[in-house]
Amino acid sequence: MTKNVELRDNWEQFTIRFSVFAAINANQTIEPGSQEGAKDYFRIIGSMPELTKSGTIESGPKKMKKAAKKFRWLYHKYGQEMCPWECLVTLKTSDFTEVREVIYSYSKSDHA
Numbered sequence: 001m002t003k004n005v006e007l008r009d010n011w012e013q014f015t016i017r018f019s020v021f022a023a024i025n026a027n028q029t030i031e032p033g034s035q036e037g038a039k040d041y042f043r044i045i046g047s048m049p050e051l052t053k054s055g056t057i058e059s060g061p062k063k064m065k066k067a068a069k070k071f072r073w074l075y076h077k078y079g080q081e082m083c084p085w086e087c088l089v090t091l092k093t094s095d096f097t098e099v100r101e102v103i104y105s106y107s108k109s110d111h112a
Helices: 073-078
Strands: 013-020 041-046 085-092 104-109
Touching (some): 013 104
């Protein structure tokens, strides 16, 4: 009996986790999976195609997602555990041979 194994090596890439926490409004806390405030969200746009909606700056910002779990370390800063908004981007090391910075900004949206 012969078994074939395929190994996918990810040595030449890395992942950046962008995260931001801010209450959508002063009296609103959104739990993971909650539909409350479902149309309110954060988004990110940046200097690389991975930080846009469809690969170009013109396509607009990429929608961020609520973290699946609460982060305990945020308790010390905000007085309660929070679920930040997140965006994970995997990049190739070769993309940073000449340019070694990522320029980005967050914004809030209330459009569905």
